[in-house]
Amino acid sequence: YLPPTPSSHGFIQCLTENIPSELIFTPGSRNFTGVLVSTIRNSRFLSANTAICIVTVTDASHVQAAVRCGRANGVRLRVRSGGHDYEGLSYRSVRPETFAVVDLADLRAITITTDGEHWAWVDSGATVGELYHTIGKHSTELAFPAGVCPTLGIGGHLSGGGIGSMMRKYGLSVDNVVDAKLVDASGDLLGSRAAMGEDLFWAIRGGGGESFGVVVSWKLRLVKVPSTVTVLRISRTLEQGAVDAVTKWQHVAPTLPDGINMEVLVQGRQAVFQSLYLGACHHILPTLASRLPELNATAADCNEMTWLESAAFINFGNTNTTALLDRSTGRLDSFFKNKSDYVRRAVARGVWLEIFTNWLSTNGSGLLILEPHGGLVGSIPAGATPYPHRSGVLYNIQYVASWSAGDGSSAAMNWVHSLYDFMGQHVSKSPREAYANFRDLDIGENKVVKDVSTFHNATVWGHKYFGSNFQRLATVKGKVDPTDYFRNEQSIPPLLETN
């Protein structure tokens, strides 16, 4: 139950009785804007915020207090870990709504334990870069499979799946989450998987952020890597056969040995094939020579280093691993709109030719990122976690349109929307799949009726992100948050008998 008339005053009063006042920032306070923009990654939403306050929690009990004060005073919460949400939903509301931001950036402890296997408890506000750094300094033979960008927040990233350059060997991030702590819609701290039950534990591992509660901490299974790994970067221009190489890559990359992940960045007249191989260069070159001779990979294309160094190298082009701890990298320098697809049947050569010669040379054109599946990520059953894009997926495509301040958005926006329309006939269909972590409000938004998001309207976007797992997610939501306290424009709606 939420009071029909929100009381901002009552909410803030309640917070100050339960949380140190220096952690509460109202729009009138001097540091409000600084705290607000501290983790905003998409400049499109810099001025879109209407939060009544930001609470920079440092303890799970602060999250509990925010939920209880919110419920008692009719104020909803937007939860923010790393602030990378493509549509800014962790700190803005598209609809008029009275809400506060619970910012977890300072709830970021990481603890590694060993008992035969290696584990890490990591708080949601830690970044992926901080996690990588902590693990890599602990041992050069341990790692964790997660995304590439070091400033990603653990909380949002794990809530949506976590695709990255070791997923063919070790699966998604969520395939390696073994326990968690969550504050639920009553403000109770469910301190373990056992306390929350298997259905809720299943749902938070990829069912999207915000829907089920606030995950404060995750227990991760660390994976083994050799002390030397190899990063290969090979470029092919149109003139050097980029079209043939990408066409062939679609068949090869998902069937290479699991230890190699070869993604492709396609932009302008060039395709960059970037690989992480879990081993030494000379072990993988013969495979590449026979499977993808179009790249003509040689030892000169190899960069051998530790896994931790590879995380820095892939981002910064050097092995300065302390840069992985810098939370300010890549901040606020661009406006962007991304969309995603999954490919289950290779796209024809003629289509790639058209993409290179037409779509990538028009005004406003951006970048395509192709992430191969197959290997372990493709062999885990589609219902094991909410992420359904498993068996039969060749790769994920991300379309990235970006522009800088003053450039205007229209050319880039037109480009990404028309390319997405064009690609419809060449990618997965019924549903046309999309990746929950690459949030895209174009594919649908919730409709709220009698203060609850409706199941029926949400199926439009829900089946794209979650396939047949969507109904199970909505059923879990109906059990743990039937009045839909935790919600945003694309949160899981509660499946209730009245829907």
Ligand code: FDA
């Ligand atoms: P943010 O804090 O914005 O949260 C995202 C969503 O999760 C919001 O709805 C939020 O309310 C909710 N949420 C956050 N913390 C929560 C918590 N503790 N409990 C419950 N809900 C919570 N993805 C990928 O898989 N692989 C990759 O390599 C990349 N690379 C990448 C690069 C860049 C530059 C960007 C901007 C994004 C990516 N992504 C990605 C996408 C990324 O995984 C996605 O945006 C995540 O949601 C980001 O998590 P944050 O915590 O940073 O976001």
